[in-house]
Amino acid sequence: MMMNCGAMNATTPSSTSWSASHSSKIPMLLPRAICSTQRMCCGSGVHVDACVSTNVSRNAKDSMVWSGTSPSLYSKQPINKFLLPLRALVTSTSQDVPIASLIGREKVGVLLLNLGGPETLEDVQPFLFNLFADPDIIRLPRLFRFLQKPLAQFISVARAPKSKEGYASIGGGSPLRHITDAQAEELRKSLWEKQVPAKVYVGMRYWHPFTEEAIEQIKRDGITKLVVLPLYPQFSISTSGSSLRLLESIFREDEYLVSMQHTVIPSWYQREGYIKAMANLIGKELETFDHPEQVLIFFSAHGVPLAYVEEAGDPYKAEMEECIDLIMEELEKRKIMNAYTLAYQQVT
Numbered sequence: 001m002m003m004n005c006g007a008m009n010a011t012t013p014s015s016t017s018w019s020a021s022h023s024s025k026i027p028m029l030l031p032r033a034i035c036s037t038q039r040m041c042c043g044s045g046v047h048v049d050a051c052v053s054t055n056v057s058r059n060a061k062d063s064m065v066w067s068g069t070s071p072s073l074y075s076k077q078p079i080n081k082f083l084l085p086l087r088a089l090v091t092s093t094s095q096d097v098p099i100a101s102l103i104g105r106e107k108v109g110v111l112l113l114n115l116g117g118p119e120t121l122e123d124v125q126p127f128l129f130n131l132f133a134d135p136d137i138i139r140l141p142r143l144f145r146f147l148q149k150p151l152a153q154f155i156s157v158a159r160a161p162k163s164k165e166g167y168a169s170i171g172g173g174s175p176l177r178h179i180t181d182a183q184a185e186e187l188r189k190s191l192w193e194k195q196v197p198a199k200v201y202v203g204m205r206y207w208h209p210f211t212e213e214a215i216e217q218i219k220r221d222g223i224t225k226l227v228v229l230p231l232y233p234q235f236s237i238s239t240s241g242s243s244l245r246l247l248e249s250i251f252r253e254d255e256y257l258v259s260m261q262h263t264v265i266p267s268w269y270q271r272e273g274y275i276k277a278m279a280n281l282i283g284k285e286l287e288t289f290d291h292p293e294q295v296l297i298f299f300s301a302h303g304v305p306l307a308y309v310e311e312a313g314d315p316y317k318a319e320m321e322e323c324i325d326l327i328m329e330e331l332e333k334r335k336i337m338n339a340y341t342l343a344y345q346q347v348t
């Protein structure tokens with residue numbers, strides 16, 4: 001059986017800590033921020049730990065880091081290793097205090113980041129242009145950066161016919177917007193059930209609703225605290241990194257955003273809820289076979305250029321492999337001991 005592991009339509013994460021990095025290779029995420037942990041308490045004893053951005057410092061490796069908190073719980077990967085976390089989200093249970101008195105006049109928003117996809121066949125070429133014009137997708141040497149857009153135009157036109165065939169075969173467009181909107185609505189409902197009256201926004205990197213559009217709405221709504229959640233379980237420079245780099249540039253130029261408290265969840269592949277959800281899916285699928293124990297579990301992940309991993313320190317491969325180990329451990333606890341393998345799809 002086959003399991004796609006780089007998928008962005010996974011279950012909602014519950015909480016995690018995050019770290020941000022800036023070297024010349026990995027984008028600096030939402031800069032000029034220092035994280036001092038703030039606790040917002042909510043009704044029914046729910047607590048929200050959020051981080052406040054105000055300043056930054058540099059560590060020995062010339063990485064921009066958020067400071068003011070303890071080291072990350074998830075420090076195995078390069079992206080996290082050099083960085084101090086911001087902490088967000090709902091944990092614990094102790095007090096019963098009315099929500100209004102705790103969140104007060106704060107307006108909490110959650111911004112879900114995703115890739116975006118063409119909604120019609122006419123969208124395919126301009127969507128591909130946006131994708132290939134991103135230097136986190138096609139990385140040209142500094143001297144040749146002026147060629148980025150002409151090259152994007154050339155590749156998008158050349159690739160569009162084949163791409164259109166693919167989208168035509170799944171109904172004439174990408175389902176990503178629809179799926180992401182549904183996730184946003186489920187997350188909103190779930191937060192409200194936990195007495196966190198947050199608004200949830202969707203910001204796509206390469207198609208509507210663009211991240212810029214979501215940010216405009218966030219400003220119009222007067223959001224004062226923002227949680228940024230890329231919907232990619234594992235961090236890669238080419239996915240979450242690209243979205244966060246864009247967000248960073250939007251924040252840098254906007255007075256309202258610079259002073260807004262925000263926190264980012266860079267990856268969440270190791271969260272218990274996600275691992276259990278993946279194990280549930282695999283377990284359910286195995287049951288459809290006559291001899292489930294003989295089935296090979298085939299994990300399929302997106303490929304990223306080797307240079308990202310080996311030279312730029314992209315943690316994607318490490319996070320993916322750890323994620324699969326965790327899923328297999330979870331299956332073992334359920335007495336499911338199948339053979340498994342992981343393969344990376346070719347990057348075209």
Ligand SMILES: C=CC1=C(C)c2cc3[nH]c(cc4nc(cc5[nH]c(cc1n2)c(C)c5CCC(=O)O)C(CCC(=O)O)=C4C)c(C)c3C=C
Nearest residue numbers: 006116117118137163174175176236238239302304347348
């Ligand atoms: C050319 C380099 C690319 C890199 C690096 C890359 C990384 C990467 N992508 C995903 C997930 C998705 N990518 C999707 C579309 C897509 N990606 C690329 C190229 C790179 N991706 C292209 C050219 C396209 C367009 C599709 C095509 O015509 O071939 C999508 C689908 C979006 C949709 O329409 O619904 C996903 C999902 C990950 C997880 C990743 C690195 C970790």
Ligand SMILES: [Fe+2]
Nearest residue numbers: 115238239302
């Ligand atoms: Fe891709």
